[in-house]
Amino acid sequence: MSAALPPETAAAVVPLTEPADGVGEVVATEPGLRRVVEAFAAGTGPVAADAERASGYRYGQRTYLVQLRRAGAGTALIDPVALPDLSALGAAVGDAEWVLHAASQDLPGLAEHGLHPARVFDTELAARLLGMERVGLAAVVAEVLGLGLAKEHSAVDWSTRPLPVDWLRYAALDVEVLVELRERLGERLEEAGKAEWAAQEFEAVRTAPPPAPRPEPWRRTSGTHGLRDRRQLAIVRALWHARDTSARARDIAPGRVLPDRAIVAAAAATPRTVGQLVTLPEFAGKAARRRAAVWQRAIDEAMALPADRLPSLRGPRTDGPPPPRAWADRDPVAARRLAAAREIVAGLSEQLAVPVENLLQPDALRRLCWTPPEPATPDAVAEFLRGRGARPWQVGLLAERLAAAFAAVPGEAA
Known part of the structure; x- marks a missing residue:
């Protein structure tokens, strides 16, 4: 997704430097x-919306600015803190x-x-x-609308x-182009016969529950x-939790x-004292040295754990299948099913100009191939996929194809 725009497209892009209505004040009062x-x-019409976070600076994913625009109302920049x-705005x-x-x-x-x-x-x-090669907002706006959005902020x-005013200008421009972009992309989806697919995807995103x-x-x-040592992993775990507690507070x-x-370096070195810890280059900075005693306490706690409380090298147990690289040894038939299924999805991806991961969630495909329904009829495969969150358009494209491929896998039960 990082490929540059074609020279002819880049040359035709008109930079957007100022919002049509100027940069208004941030709304921060009732x-x-x-x-x-x-x-x-x-x-009237759709509401263009965006939100800005400070995840690289603050703990969590809190929203620090909400940008909204609607025909007849202009652009609003709101401080949600x-x-x-x-x-009330949603109800309006x-x-x-x-x-x-x-x-x-x-x-x-x-x-x-x-x-x-x-x-x-x-x-x-x-x-x-629509199979666009670059899907970041600036790239899509440039390709579809011929407008240039600066993304330095x-x-x-x-x-x-x-x-700063420059940041607010950037924030206002982001929502200024969204409705026109939506109209143009909507037209393209209709022309490509993908409008219903898109509608199902949008609704799935809108109604998605919070991730577990x-x-x-x-x-x-x-x-x-x-x-590759469980004691070292225990140090990583202890330092991670100590860091998280400090970061949250x-x-x-x-x-x-x-x-x-720094966490990984400490785990590899297993220092026994604060003095040993601060000799590591990753702990040489003033901030790391200031809190070195906190980090060493976490390391000491990990070093003192009995063997039966050390973390596994394999990771937590889940209800999912093992990593695909292990399938050939553990279940060769499942490995062949996965290879056949991936070939089908890749072929459809190329034919329909839709990324593989948008045709079907990779986790759903792996689970289907590892423990398919018995018998793996088209209806049974369809039911399995729906149970893993696949949308009707995805089920319609894949259920029969995957069932047929499974039936043709060498070693598969008739």
């Missing part, structure tokens, strides 16, 4: 919010369609502030279903107060794969409290 509610209630309850627009880019990222944060769209159009998902600290908590989130620490992104590379 009277200001009432005025926005009245304006949006009187507006000062105004945590925005439900009723069942209007909301247009977002990568809606799954913003909808949870909007919901925390009482904003629950009745209908959604996701311009990133639309671009994926996409990863700034949106918890900053007051927010990871059973052992500390295992996502970058670099842990290089550790200080409202700082965990990686800014202690980088992953």
Whole structure:
């Protein structure tokens, strides 16, 4: 998704540098919010929406700015920290369609502030279903509308107060183009025969439940794969939890409290004292040295654990299948099923210009291949896929094809 725009496209892009209505004040008072509610209630058509977080700076995924635009109402930039309850705004627009880019990222944060769209159009998902090579907002806007959105402020600290005017200009421009982009992408989806597919995908995103908590989130620490000792993994776990506690209390992104590379370095070195810990290059900085005693206590606790309380090298037990690389040894027939299924999905992906992961969730495909229904008839496969969250358009494309492929796998029961 990082390929550059073709030279002819890049040359034709017209930079967007200023919102049509200028950069307004950030709404941070109840009277200001009432005025926005009245304006949006009187507006017409879809609501363009975006939200900004500070995940690289603050703990969690809290929303620090909400941007909205509607015909007849203009653009509103709202501070959800000062105004945590925005439900009146949601009620004011009723069942209007909301247009977002990568809606799954913003909808949870909007919901925390009482904003629950009745209908959604996701311009990133639309671009994926249309087979566009680059699906970031700036790239899609450039390709479809011929307009250039600057993205240099996409990863700034949106918890900053007051927010700089340049950042607010960027935020306002993001929602200014969304409705027109939605119209153009909607036309393309109709022409490609994919409008119904898109509608099902948008509704699935809108109604998706919160993701289940990871059973052992500390295992996502970058670099842990290089550790092959359970005691070292216990140190990673202890440092991860100590870092998370500190980060939560200080409202700082965990990686800014202690980088992953420092956690892994300490686990590999297993220092026995604070003095040994601070000799590691990753703990040489002033901030790391200041809290070295905290980190060493976590290491000491891990070192003192009995063997039966050390984490497994294999990771937490789940109800899912093993990693595909192990299938050939553990269940050769399942491995052949997976190879056949992947070939079908890849072929359809190329034929329909839809990414493999959008044709069917990879986890659903693996589970189907590992433990298919018996017998794996088209109806049974369809039921299995629906149970794993597949949408009707995906089931319609894949159920019969996968059932036929399974029946042809060598060693498969008749």
